[in-house]
Amino acid sequence: MELALEGITKRFGSLVANDGIDLVVAPGEVHCLLGENGAGKSTLMNVIYGLYRPDAGRILVDGRPLELTGPGDAMAAGIGMVHQHFMLVPVFTVAENVVLGHEPTKGPKGVGLLDLAGARRRVRELSDRYGLAVDPDALIEDLPVGVQQRVEILKALVRDAKVLILDEPTAVLTPQETDELIAIMRQLTAAGTSIVFITHKLREVRAIADRITVIRRGKVVGSADPSAPENELAALMVGRSVSLGVTKAPPKTGEVTVRVRDLVVRDHAGTRVVDGVDLDIARGEVLAVAGVQGNGQTELTEAIVGLQDAVTGSIRLGETELVGLRTREVLDAGVGFVPEDRTHDGLVGTFSIEENLVLDRHRAAPFAKGPALDRTALRANATQLIGDFDVRASGPEVAAGTLSGGNQQKVVLARELSRPLQLFIASQPTRGLDVGSIEFVHRRIVAERDAGTPVLIVSTELDEVLALADRIAVMYRGRVVGVVPADRHENLRDVLGLMMAGVPEAEAVAQAAAYPSEVEAAAADAGDDPVVTT
Amino acid sequence: MSTSAPAQPTAPAAAAAPVERSSARPVWVMAAFAALALLLFGGFGPAGSSTFALSGGGAAVSLPDLPLPGRPSGWVIGLACVALVVVVELARRAGRPAPRWAVPLFAALWVVGFLVWVVAGQRISLVGLLGGGLVLAVPLVFGALSGVVSERAGVVNIAIEGQLLAGAFLSAVVASATDSAWLGLLAAPLAGALVGLLLAIFAIRYLVDQIIVGVVLNVLVLGLTNYLFSTVLSADRSLNSPPGLGPVAIPLLSNIPVLGPVLFNQSVIVYLMYVAVAVVHVALFRTRWGLRVRAVGEHPRAADTVGINVNRTRFVNVLIAGALAGLGGAMLTLGASLAFGQNMSAGKGYIALAAMIFGRYSPKGALAAALLFGLATNLQDILSSISTPVPSQFLLMAPYLATVLAVAGLVGRVRAPAADGQPYVKQ
Amino acid sequence: MKSWLEDVRRSSWLVSLLAVVVAFVLGGVLIALTDPDTQAAMGYFFARPTDAVSAGWRAATEAYGAMLRGAIYDPQAATATRQIRPITETLTVATPLIAAGLGVALAFRVGLFNIGAQGQLILGVILAGWVGFRLHLPVGIHLLVAVLAAVIGGALWGGLVGVLRARTGAPEVITTIMLNYVALYLLAYLLTTGAFQREGASNPISPPIDDSAAFPLLLGDSFRLHLGFLVVLVAAAFVWWLLERSTVGFRWRAVGANPAAARTAGMSVSAAYVGVMVAAGALAGLAGAAQLLGTEKSLTGGIAGSIGPDAITVALLGRSRPLGVVLAGLLFGALRAGGVLMQAQTGTPIDIVLVVQSVIVLLIAAPPLVRSIFRLEPRKRRSTDSADGAAPTAERQGAAA
Amino acid sequence: TSGEGASTTASASGSGASFKGCIVSDGGGFKDQSFNQAGLEGLEKAKSEDGIQIASVESKSDADYAPNIATLVSQNCNLVVASGFLLADALGQQADANKDTQFAIVDSTVTPARDNVKPLLFDTAQAAYLAGYVAAGMSKTGTVATYGGIKIPSVTIFMDGFSDGVAKYNQDKGKAVKVLGWDKATQDGSFTGDFTDATKGRNTSQNFIDQGADIILPVAGPVGSGTLAAAKAANDGGKDVKVIWVDSDGYNTQPDYRDIILTTVVKEIGTAVQAAVKSELDGTFSSQPYVGTLDNGGVSLAPFHDLDSQVPQELKTEVTALQEQIASGAIKVESQSTP
Numbered sequence A: 001m002e003l004a005l006e007g008i009t010k011r012f013g014s015l016v017a018n019d020g021i022d023l024v025v026a027p028g029e030v031h032c033l034l035g036e037n038g039a040g041k042s043t044l045m046n047v048i049y050g051l052y053r054p055d056a057g058r059i060l061v062d063g064r065p066l067e068l069t070g071p072g073d074a075m076a077a078g079i080g081m082v083h084q085h086f087m088l089v090p091v092f093t094v095a096e097n098v099v100l101g102h103e104p105t106k107g108p109k110g111v112g113l114l115d116l117a118g119a120r121r122r123v124r125e126l127s128d129r130y131g132l133a134v135d136p137d138a139l140i141e142d143l144p145v146g147v148q149q150r151v152e153i154l155k156a157l158v159r160d161a162k163v164l165i166l167d168e169p170t171a172v173l174t175p176q177e178t179d180e181l182i183a184i185m186r187q188l189t190a191a192g193t194s195i196v197f198i199t200h201k202l203r204e205v206r207a208i209a210d211r212i213t214v215i216r217r218g219k220v221v222g223s224a225d226p227s228a229p230e231n232e233l234a235a236l237m238v239g240r241s242v243s244l245g246v247t248k249a250p251p252k253t254g255e256v257t258v259r260v261r262d263l264v265v266r267d268h269a270g271t272r273v274v275d276g277v278d279l280d281i282a283r284g285e286v287l288a289v290a291g292v293q294g295n296g297q298t299e300l301t302e303a304i305v306g307l308q309d310a311v312t313g314s315i316r317l318g319e320t321e322l323v324g325l326r327t328r329e330v331l332d333a334g335v336g337f338v339p340e341d342r343t344h345d346g347l348v349g350t351f352s353i354e355e356n357l358v359l360d361r362h363r364a365a366p367f368a369k370g371p372a373l374d375r376t377a378l379r380a381n382a383t384q385l386i387g388d389f390d391v392r393a394s395g396p397e398v399a400a401g402t403l404s405g406g407n408q409q410k411v412v413l414a415r416e417l418s419r420p421l422q423l424f425i426a427s428q429p430t431r432g433l434d435v436g437s438i439e440f441v442h443r444r445i446v447a448e449r450d451a452g453t454p455v456l457i458v459s460t461e462l463d464e465v466l467a468l469a470d471r472i473a474v475m476y477r478g479r480v481v482g483v484v485p486a487d488r489h490e491n492l493r494d495v496l497g498l499m500m501a502g503v504p505e506a507e508a509v510a511q512a513a514a515y516p517s518e519v520e521a522a523a524a525d526a527g528d529d530p531v532v533t534t
Numbered sequence B: 001m002s003t004s005a006p007a008q009p010t011a012p013a014a015a016a017a018p019v020e021r022s023s024a025r026p027v028w029v030m031a032a033f034a035a036l037a038l039l040l041f042g043g044f045g046p047a048g049s050s051t052f053a054l055s056g057g058g059a060a061v062s063l064p065d066l067p068l069p070g071r072p073s074g075w076v077i078g079l080a081c082v083a084l085v086v087v088v089e090l091a092r093r094a095g096r097p098a099p100r101w102a103v104p105l106f107a108a109l110w111v112v113g114f115l116v117w118v119v120a121g122q123r124i125s126l127v128g129l130l131g132g133g134l135v136l137a138v139p140l141v142f143g144a145l146s147g148v149v150s151e152r153a154g155v156v157n158i159a160i161e162g163q164l165l166a167g168a169f170l171s172a173v174v175a176s177a178t179d180s181a182w183l184g185l186l187a188a189p190l191a192g193a194l195v196g197l198l199l200a201i202f203a204i205r206y207l208v209d210q211i212i213v214g215v216v217l218n219v220l221v222l223g224l225t226n227y228l229f230s231t232v233l234s235a236d237r238s239l240n241s242p243p244g245l246g247p248v249a250i251p252l253l254s255n256i257p258v259l260g261p262v263l264f265n266q267s268v269i270v271y272l273m274y275v276a277v278a279v280v281h282v283a284l285f286r287t288r289w290g291l292r293v294r295a296v297g298e299h300p301r302a303a304d305t306v307g308i309n310v311n312r313t314r315f316v317n318v319l320i321a322g323a324l325a326g327l328g329g330a331m332l333t334l335g336a337s338l339a340f341g342q343n344m345s346a347g348k349g350y351i352a353l354a355a356m357i358f359g360r361y362s363p364k365g366a367l368a369a370a371l372l373f374g375l376a377t378n379l380q381d382i383l384s385s386i387s388t389p390v391p392s393q394f395l396l397m398a399p400y401l402a403t404v405l406a407v408a409g410l411v412g413r414v415r416a417p418a419a420d421g422q423p424y425v426k427q
Numbered sequence C: 001m002k003s004w005l006e007d008v009r010r011s012s013w014l015v016s017l018l019a020v021v022v023a024f025v026l027g028g029v030l031i032a033l034t035d036p037d038t039q040a041a042m043g044y045f046f047a048r049p050t051d052a053v054s055a056g057w058r059a060a061t062e063a064y065g066a067m068l069r070g071a072i073y074d075p076q077a078a079t080a081t082r083q084i085r086p087i088t089e090t091l092t093v094a095t096p097l098i099a100a101g102l103g104v105a106l107a108f109r110v111g112l113f114n115i116g117a118q119g120q121l122i123l124g125v126i127l128a129g130w131v132g133f134r135l136h137l138p139v140g141i142h143l144l145v146a147v148l149a150a151v152i153g154g155a156l157w158g159g160l161v162g163v164l165r166a167r168t169g170a171p172e173v174i175t176t177i178m179l180n181y182v183a184l185y186l187l188a189y190l191l192t193t194g195a196f197q198r199e200g201a202s203n204p205i206s207p208p209i210d211d212s213a214a215f216p217l218l219l220g221d222s223f224r225l226h227l228g229f230l231v232v233l234v235a236a237a238f239v240w241w242l243l244e245r246s247t248v249g250f251r252w253r254a255v256g257a258n259p260a261a262a263r264t265a266g267m268s269v270s271a272a273y274v275g276v277m278v279a280a281g282a283l284a285g286l287a288g289a290a291q292l293l294g295t296e297k298s299l300t301g302g303i304a305g306s307i308g309p310d311a312i313t314v315a316l317l318g319r320s321r322p323l324g325v326v327l328a329g330l331l332f333g334a335l336r337a338g339g340v341l342m343q344a345q346t347g348t349p350i351d352i353v354l355v356v357q358s359v360i361v362l363l364i365a366a367p368p369l370v371r372s373i374f375r376l377e378p379r380k381r382r383s384t385d386s387a388d389g390a391a392p393t394a395e396r397q398g399a400a401a
Numbered sequence D: 001t002s003g004e005g006a007s008t009t010a011s012a013s014g015s016g017a018s019f020k021g022c023i024v025s026d027g028g029g030f031k032d033q034s035f036n037q038a039g040l041e042g043l044e045k046a047k048s049e050d051g052i053q054i055a056s057v058e059s060k061s062d063a064d065y066a067p068n069i070a071t072l073v074s075q076n077c078n079l080v081v082a083s084g085f086l087l088a089d090a091l092g093q094q095a096d097a098n099k100d101t102q103f104a105i106v107d108s109t110v111t112p113a114r115d116n117v118k119p120l121l122f123d124t125a126q127a128a129y130l131a132g133y134v135a136a137g138m139s140k141t142g143t144v145a146t147y148g149g150i151k152i153p154s155v156t157i158f159m160d161g162f163s164d165g166v167a168k169y170n171q172d173k174g175k176a177v178k179v180l181g182w183d184k185a186t187q188d189g190s191f192t193g194d195f196t197d198a199t200k201g202r203n204t205s206q207n208f209i210d211q212g213a214d215i216i217l218p219v220a221g222p223v224g225s226g227t228l229a230a231a232k233a234a235n236d237g238g239k240d241v242k243v244i245w246v247d248s249d250g251y252n253t254q255p256d257y258r259d260i261i262l263t264t265v266v267k268e269i270g271t272a273v274q275a276a277v278k279s280e281l282d283g284t285f286s287s288q289p290y291v292g293t294l295d296n297g298g299v300s301l302a303p304f305h306d307l308d309s310q311v312p313q314e315l316k317t318e319v320t321a322l323q324e325q326i327a328s329g330a331i332k333v334e335s336q337s338t339p
C-alpha cells in the first residue's frame, strides 16, 4: 500500500504545527521522519491517523483520497500507529487492550458478549508469528515498557495494518532492545508492511531507514539518503550547523561530601525499587546515573530529597543525615533539585514566574515578612533571574504554564541554582528541549560543577550522560550495576548499553567487543562520531 | 469527583513486581470490632433472649419464632469473631490472602451479635426487617448503579439526587394524569435521563466542572419540583394521586421461608432492580460495550486512538445513568404508592453516591453497600418502636459513620476510574 | 482585588450579568406559565394570544417587583422603618451565607470539595450554644467566648475531614456528606439531653442564649441586622489577605494548583489539607455563630436550615474569590429576603429562588453557552483562565499523589 | 396559589375589607392536608365570610420563621397566625417588637405571655383517648401503633391520650392490647423526624404492620399519607389494617382511603383561627388562651363514616359514655403536654 500526503497543514491557534507537508511512503519501505522537538512530527502522524483534522491538504492511499473522521477510519484503511506516549489502558489485560475497539464477540447478535478466549488466541498467534513473546493475560500496568511497546505493535498487527507508524519507539529502550525492535521491523517490512519511523537519533536512522525526510518548524526541509553524513542531517534538522557535544574542562574533583550507603526504597506495594545502592559524589564532579526508565533512578533522587516514604539506609551530606528529613529540611540543607517532569513536579502552571521562582524559598527573608509575602522582593528576584537565565517571557507576572518547555526548564533551573548549594540533583534536565536550550542547560550544569558543587544527573539519554558525566553509575532493577569513569572504555556506548540491561561491567566489555551493536555499527560505518543531542 | 485524587494510580514503575503486601490496618479494625463484640454483646449482653419472628409478610409456610439467648449468644459470637481475626492475621503474616469468606462472615456474625444485643429481650420480625431494608435500599441501588454507569465512563455523577427526585416527580404526575402506574414507570427514567442530558451537555459539551454541574443540577431539580408542587400540583390534586405498583408475589419463589416474602413478594420495581444490577454487571464486564466504556473511563485518549468515540460514549452513558436513577425515583412514589412530596429524595442520591464508592464502582458492590444502608435504616426504625439500649439518633448515625470508617481505610483505597471527572477534549 | 478587576475587564463580567438576566427570564417564564390567570388565558390562546401574554407578563413582573421591594426597599410599607427593613434583612440573611461560602471557597482553592459546611456549622452552634446558655460570663467576654466556641467547633469538624484526607486519602466529598448527617443526629441527640434541652421542655429545643452572648444589633431593635455581619466582612477581608498575601495562603494555593509540585518544593500537602479544612470549618462555624448568636438565639434541630448547601452555590457563583463570595452571598441573601415578600404579596412560591440561583451558576460556569445565546464574539482565552474556575483544579488533573 | 390576591384584591363586601389576616406555616407547608392547611383554611373561611384580606407565607426551615413573621408584620397584617409550636420563639420576639399587631399561635403558648399574643391550644389527649379506646376495641391482632413527626408536645399529647385510651380498654376488659411506637412512661417512641417525608411514614407503618399492628395513628401531618399507603398495600396482601387520622376529618381530606380510615382525632384549628379573626374584628381580642376540648367541641372524635357498620354498637356506646365523662371532668385525661 502506498501512502501519500499532499499539502497537509495543521494549526493550533496561531501556531502552525504542520505547514503544507508533502510526503510519500512506498510499500514495504522504512521511511524515517527526522526533526527536532516540536518540529511537528507527532502532529503530522496524528493527522494521518485521523486523530487531528488537518486544516488543509489531503491523504491518498494508493492514489485514492482518504477521508478520515477518526482513528477508526484510518485503521480501516490499514494505518496503524504506535504512539509516543503509549495508548494502553493500564488496568486492562494485554488481550483486552489489543482487541479494544475491534472486539470479537460471541453469543446472540446485538448483545455483543466479548469473546475473550478468541482474543487471547489471536494475541498468542500473532505474538508467536513475530516472536514478540507477550502474555495475553498479563495486566499492562505490570509490564515493562519494552513489552508494552510490543503490545502496541500487536494492536496494529491485529488490525492488519499495511502502514505502521512508530513515533519515537526507541526513546524508552536500551540499545539492545532497540536491536530487537529493529529485527521486528525487518520482519514486518519483509511481509510487505511499510513503516514510518520517527526519531531524533541519527544512528538509528542510518541502521534501518530506506528513506529519510527531515521536518523543521512544520515544513519538509529536505530528504536524504541513509548514507548521508550525520553532520549534514543534523544541520538539516536544526537549520544551522550544530556544535556536537559540550565543551568542558576536566573536573577539579574535591573531597567526597555525598555518601549514599545501602539505600533501599520500597514502593507502596513493598517492592524494593531501589535495592541497596551505594554512591559517592565528590565536590566538583558530575556523577550521572544511566539506565532505562523505571529502574529506580527516579526513586533514588526522590529518596534523597525526602519525597519517598519507605526509605532505609543512609544518605550523608557532609555531616547531615538526610534519611528521615522532610523535603523542606533537605532543601534547606542545601540540596537543589530539578525533577524529571517539570510541568508535573517542577512548576505550578497557574502561578506566575515570580511565584514559581520562590516556591521553595518563600518562607524566609527576603521573601517573607512575618506571615506575609513580600511582593516587591518577589518581583526583584524574578527580574534578576529572568535576566540571568535568559528566560524568554513577556514579564515576571506571566503564568509559568504558558511558557515553552525550554523556558519552563530555565525557570526551574533558575530557582534551584540561585541559592548556595551543597548538592545539585537534576533528573532528565533536557528532556523535550531543543538544541539551543540544551546547550544552555548543559553549560549551566557544568558551571555549577566547576563552582565546586557535587552534581548528580539522572538521564535515560545516553548522549546526555556521555556529554555531562565525569563518572557514570548504571542502574538496573534498583541496583547499581557498576560505576564507570567517563574515559575508561573505547566503546563506552556499547558497554553502557549492555550494563543497562543488567550485564556487569567486565562481562559487558567482553560482549561489546564480540558483538558490537547494530546501530552503533551502522553509525561507525558512516565514519563519524555522532554526539548530536536534540 | 474528587475521589479521583486518592485513587490515582501511582506512576506505574516498570520494575514493580505484582506482589501485593496487604496492610495491617484492616486487621486492626477487625480486632477492635471483635473486642467490642466480646465486651458489649458478651460481657454486657442482655439477660433475656431476643426473639426473631421468621414468618410474616404473607409467608405461605409459617415458621416458629427464633429466640436467641442474649448473653450466651454474645459470647459465642464474640469468640467466633476473635477466631476470624486470628485467621486473617495468620494469613497476612504468611503472605497469603485471607480466605475470601473471612471478612464477610465476620461482618455477618457481628451484625447478628449486634441484633441480639440491641433487640435485648424483645421481639422483632426478621422478615419485616429484611424486606423493609430491601425496599429502602431500592432507590439507593438504582442511584448507585447510575453512578457506576456514569463514572465508569469517566463522568462524575453528583446529580443522582436530582435524577431520583425528577424520576419521583414525573412518575407521580404521569401516573396520576394517565391513571396508569405503568406509564408512570415509563416516565421515571425519562425524567432522570433529562437531568442526565443537562449534566452531559454542561459537563461534556461545555466542559463545566462535573462536580459543579452535579451539585447545581440537584438544586435546580429541587427548586423546580418544589415550585411545580406548590403551584400546579396543589391546584389540581388529581395530578398527584398516582396509582401504586403494589407487591406481586412470584409463584413458588415467594413461598421460600423467610427469603421468599423478603425477595419475591415485592413491587415490580424491586424485580427491575434485580435485573438492572445483573444487566449492568454483565454489560460492564462481559460485553464489548462494557470494555469500551471502561476504556473511556480509564484512558480516554487510548480509547480514541482505537476508534471509540469517547464523548459520544460518555454522553450515552450519562443518559443511561440518569434513566437508572430516575427509575429509582419511581420507587419512592409508585413503588410505595405515595403521592409526590417536596424534596422526596431527601438526600438519598448522596447516600447512593457513597454506596457506589463504598461498593468500589461495581454493581455488585453497590448493591451490597446500598442494602447495608437500607437495613441499618430500617433496623433503626424498628428499634425506635420498642425500647432499646441505644438512642435512636446513634442508630441513625451508624451507616454514615460506617461509611466514613470504610472510606478511611477499612475497605482499602478505592480506585476510581483513572479519568473520572476529567473532560476529554479532542483537537 | 486588582486581579478581580482584571477579570471584570476581560468581560467575564458581561457574561455574569447576562447569566443573571437569562436566569431571571427563565424564572419569569416559569412564573408566568404557572400563573392561574395566564393558564386561563391559555385556554383561548389562539383566539386572543395577547391575553395570555399580558397575564403572564403581569404575573412575572408583579412577582419580581415584590421580590425587589422585599430585598432592597419597600416604598409601599407603612412606616419608614418597614420601608428600609428589606435591605437590612438581605444583609442579615446574607451573613451566614457569606461566612460558610468563604469556607467552601477556601477549600476549593486548595483543591478540596468541601460539602461539609452544614456539619461544620452544626458543630459550631452546638459549642456556641452551650457556651451561650450554660456559661454566664461578663458582657463582651461572653460573646467573644461563644464566637470562639463556634469557630472551634467548626474547625474541629472540618479538621477531621482534612486529617482523614491527608492520612488515609478518604475522599472529602464522601466524608463531608457523611459527617453532615452525623452532626445533624448528634445535635438531635444532644437536644434530648439535660445539658442542652430547655428546662421544662419535652421537645428538642435549647434554652435561649444569654443576652451577653448575642451579637449586638446594629440598627436597633426594629432590625435584625447584627454585629455578626461586620465580623463576617472582616473575615472575608482576612481570607483575601490569607490567600493572596500570606505565605500560608501561598502554600495552600500551590497545593491546590499542583500538589505534586508543591510537595517537590518542600511544602506539606497534608498540612495544607488539614490547615485549610480547619480554616474552612472555622468559617462555617462563624456562620453558625451568626445564625445562633445573631438571629435565632436558641438551638433547634433545624437551625442550620439550608445554609450548608447554599454555601456551595455561593462559593461557585463567587468563583471562590472572597469578594466574589461576598457579592454572591449578598445576591442570594437578597433573593431569599425578597422571596418572602414575593410569597406574601403574590403567592409565588419561594422555590423559584432556587431555580434562578442554580441557573445563574450553571450559566456562569459555561460562558460559551451564554455567548452563543447572545451571539457574542468569543473572547480570546488566555491559558491562565483555567485558574479562574472555582473548582479544585488539582483534583481535575488528578495530580495528587 | 396560596395567599392569592392579598394586597391587590380586596374581596367581597363584609365588614373586614380593611382587615388583613395572615398566617405563617411551619416546615410542613400549607398543602399538608392537615395541620397547616387547616389553619390557612380557617383564614380563607374568614375571607369569604367576613371579607377580610389574607396573606400567607410558607417556611422552609427553622431560620425562616422570624423573617416570615416580620415580613407579614411589615405587610400591615392586623393578625398574624403562627402555625405551630416551633414558631413560638420567633413569634415572641416579633410580638415584642410590634406591639400594635396582634398575634395568634397554634399549639403553643409563649413565655412570658404577651398581651398581643393569643395561644390557640387543643387538649387533643381527650379525643385521642377515645381513639385509643376504639382502636383497642377494634384491633383483631391485639396490637395497635402510633408514631409522631417530631417529638413536640402538640404531637406527643395525641400519643399520650391514645395509649391511655388503650390502657383504659385493657383495664375495663381485662385485655392486653399492646401499643407500639409510644411509651408514655418514658415519653419515648417512634418519630420520623419531620412533617414532610411520607416515605419514612410508610416505612415506619410497614414495620408496625410487620410487628402485628392493625390500627395505626400517625401524628405527623402529611407523613401520615405513608401510613395510608402502607395500610392499603397490607390490605391488598390479605391483612386488615386501619388508620386513625388526625387534625381534619380524613374522610374528607383523604377520599381515596375512606375504606381504611376508621376515624379521626379532630382538632378544629380552622375554627379556632377563624374565631381569633372574629374576635379581633369585634374588638374582643384577648391574650387569654383558647383551649379546645371535647366539651367545647375544639377537639372531637370524627364519625366512623363508611366503617360505621363494622364498629360494634357496644363499643360505640362505651365511647359515647367516655366522651361524656371526659367532657364533664369525671375522667381526667392526663398528659405532660396538656395545655
Ligand SMILES: Nc1ncnc2c1ncn2[C@@H]1O[C@H](COP(=O)(O)OP(=O)(O)OP(=O)(O)O)[C@@H](O)[C@H]1O
Binding pocket: A012, A015, A017, A035, A036, A037, A038, A039, A040, A041, A042, A043, A044, A084, A432, B427
Ligand atoms: N494539542 C496541541 N495544542 C497546541 N499545540 C500543540 C499541540 N500539540 C502539539 N502542539 C505544538 O505543535 C508543535 C509540534 O508538536 P509535535 O508534538 O508534533 O512535535 P514533535 O515533532 O513530535 O516533537 P517531539 O520530538 O518533541 O515529539 C509544537 O510546538 C507543539 O507545542
Ligand SMILES: Nc1ncnc2c1ncn2[C@@H]1O[C@H](COP(=O)(O)OP(=O)(O)OP(=O)(O)O)[C@@H](O)[C@H]1O
Binding pocket: A015, A037, A038, A402, A403, A404, A405, A406, A407, A408, A432, A433, A434, A437
Ligand atoms: N498543549 C498546548 N496547548 C496550548 N499551547 C501549547 C501547547 N503546547 C505548546 N503550546 C504552545 O506552543 C508554543 C510552542 O511550544 P513548544 O514547547 O513547542 O516551544 P518550543 O518552540 O519548542 O520552545 P522550547 O524550545 O522552549 O521548547 C508555546 O508558545 C506553547 O505555549
Ligand SMILES: [Mg+2]
Binding pocket: A037, A038, A404, A405, A406, A432, A433, A434
Ligand atoms: Mg519544545
Ligand SMILES: [Mg+2]
Binding pocket: A041, A042, A043, A084, A167
Ligand atoms: Mg512527538
